[in-house]
Amino acid sequence: MGRRSDHSAKELRELLVSEGHALLAERGFAQFSAREAARRAGYSVGTIYNVFGSLDGFLIAINSRTFGHWAQALETALEGVAAVDTARLEALVMAYFAFAEANRNLWMAIYDHRIDRAIDIPAQDGAAREALTGIVDREVRAWFGADIDDAQLRPLVRSLIATVHGHCALWLSGSYALLNEHEPARQALARVLEALAANRMH
Amino acid sequence: MGRRSDHSAKELRELLVSEGHALLAERGFAQFSAREAARRAGYSVGTIYNVFGSLDGFLIAINSRTFGHWAQALETALEGVAAVDTARLEALVMAYFAFAEANRNLWMAIYDHRIDRAIDIPAQDGAAREALTGIVDREVRAWFGADIDDAQLRPLVRSLIATVHGHCALWLSGSYALLNEHEPARQALARVLEALAANRMH
DNA sequence: CAAACAAATGAACGATGTTCAATTAAAAAT
DNA sequence: ATTTTTAATTGAACATCGTTCATTTGTTTG
Numbered sequence: 001m002g003r004r005s006d007h008s009a010k011e012l013r014e015l016l017v018s019e020g021h022a023l024l025a026e027r028g029f030a031q032f033s034a035r036e037a038a039r040r041a042g043y044s045v046g047t048i049y050n051v052f053g054s055l056d057g058f059l060i061a062i063n064s065r066t067f068g069h070w071a072q073a074l075e076t077a078l079e080g081v082a083a084v085d086t087a088r089l090e091a092l093v094m095a096y097f098a099f100a101e102a103n104r105n106l107w108m109a110i111y112d113h114r115i116d117r118a119i120d121i122p123a124q125d126g127a128a129r130e131a132l133t134g135i136v137d138r139e140v141r142a143w144f145g146a147d148i149d150d151a152q153l154r155p156l157v158r159s160l161i162a163t164v165h166g167h168c169a170l171w172l173s174g175s176y177a178l179l180n181e182h183e184p185a186r187q188a189l190a191r192v193l194e195a196l197a198a199n200r201m202h
Numbered sequence: 203m204g205r206r207s208d209h210s211a212k213e214l215r216e217l218l219v220s221e222g223h224a225l226l227a228e229r230g231f232a233q234f235s236a237r238e239a240a241r242r243a244g245y246s247v248g249t250i251y252n253v254f255g256s257l258d259g260f261l262i263a264i265n266s267r268t269f270g271h272w273a274q275a276l277e278t279a280l281e282g283v284a285a286v287d288t289a290r291l292e293a294l295v296m297a298y299f300a301f302a303e304a305n306r307n308l309w310m311a312i313y314d315h316r317i318d319r320a321i322d323i324p325a326q327d328g329a330a331r332e333a334l335t336g337i338v339d340r341e342v343r344a345w346f347g348a349d350i351d352d353a354q355l356r357p358l359v360r361s362l363i364a365t366v367h368g369h370c371a372l373w374l375s376g377s378y379a380l381l382n383e384h385e386p387a388r389q390a391l392a393r394v395l396e397a398l399a400a401n402r403m404h
Numbered sequence: 405c406a407a408a409c410a411a412a413t414g415a416a417c418g419a420t421g422t423t424c425a426a427t428t429a430a431a432a433a434t
Numbered sequence: 435a436t437t438t439t440t441a442a443t444t445g446a447a448c449a450t451c452g453t454t455c456a457t458t459t460g461t462t463t464g
Contacts, residue, residue, distance in 0.1 A: 166368020
């Protein structure tokens with residue numbers, strides 16, 4: 001079969017990412033198959049390579065969608081939470097965990113897909129990935145007010161993300177098996193609040 | 203070919219794990235191949251399944267070896283470090299990062315290999331994996347002295363490990379790209395020390 | 405209506421994990 | 435010593451994967 005009028009270039013891209021995203025959510029990264037994703041979309045393998053150039057490109061597009069949903073989930077969780085004390089940051093950490101738990105396969109796939117430094121990420125995808133850091137940056141900055149400068153804040157924001165990420169990753173991989181179900185999130189939040197308190201005065 | 207006297211059952215197991223370990227270090231988890239590991243050991247694919255039952259079993263054995271080396275590296279780093287203030291815990295965090303950096307592929311493979319809950323880990327391998335937690339537990343307990351009880355210490359130890367893990371994982375995956383090379387380790391240590399200080403009085 | 409173009413295909417290739425009947429060496433029994 | 439039994443090792447077979455690319459086939463242009 002040759003050119004079809006079923007879908008425009010944009011529609012086709014959207015369709016493939018959508019099916020790929022669903023397949024990744026269903027099977028997880030290790031069992032994901034580009035062939036199967038194309039099959040479900042009603043196209044054949046080659047189309048994936050026509051549209052995304054490579055499997056890496058396809059996975060980047062799929063994972064960027066997850067990043068988008070994730071950022072959206074965090075914003076939704078923050079809606080209407082008053083900026084009293086650490087309330088918004090607590091909501092942020094909890095929403096982080098909630099999203100990862102509700103989207104295990106998709107969330108883990110973000111970190112399962114190791115992107116070679118040689119490959120460059122499309123600008124739009126890069127933006128979707130940085131949106132998350134942006135949210136945390138905004139909220140942490142708001143909490144500190146004028147009590148901190150950029151040189152300190154930027155590494156701290158990364159560190160807080162890494163802290164929560166570590167708890168979430170080990171939790172989903174089963175390393176918290178013997179402990180209370182909500183312990184990982186509670187502990188992550190405790191670490192974040194301790195770090196905030198310790199860095200207030202500097 | 204049938205039964206050979208080249209290697210005893212123990213020797214064969216050791217040989218395969220050794221070659222597999224080397225191959226994993228060389229190629230990384232995504233490019234690892236049981237076929238190739240067997241080939242390098244001078245055996246054929248089937249032998250892997252005879253000895254380890256499954257690919258998962260093989261990978262568990264290989265990763266357990268990495269856990270062993272890792273624990274050993276931490277103990278070596280702690281040797282001769284006096285228990286003044288947080289010196290030993292600082293050495294621990296630094297050694298954690300140093301091992302991961304020096305064994306990127308092997309370290310990452312530990313977390314790349316997702317083990318199904320259905321599969322049970324051999325007792326010996328389970329012990330190798332818990333040795334690491336044991337070291338941290340021992341050192342944190344020593345630092346606190348009598349100022350903390352088990353109910354608080356156990357979750358805290360897990361949390362400290364998760365904190366350092368998170369920094370290390372994001373570091374090696376390139377998420378700290380724009381920051382100073384030693385920033386991730388420095389930040390991880392800062393978070394650990396803040397957590398220790400905050401939990402001293404409770 | 406013909407020529408040019410571009411999208412979609414799917415066979416081909418090399419490689420993977422996994423299984424298992426066949427083979428072969430060692431051990432046990434005669 | 436010879437035969438029988440046992441167990442370790444093989445590798446072909448199968449389904450599947452990622453990747454490439456000559457071929458086909460719709461669409462658009464001239």
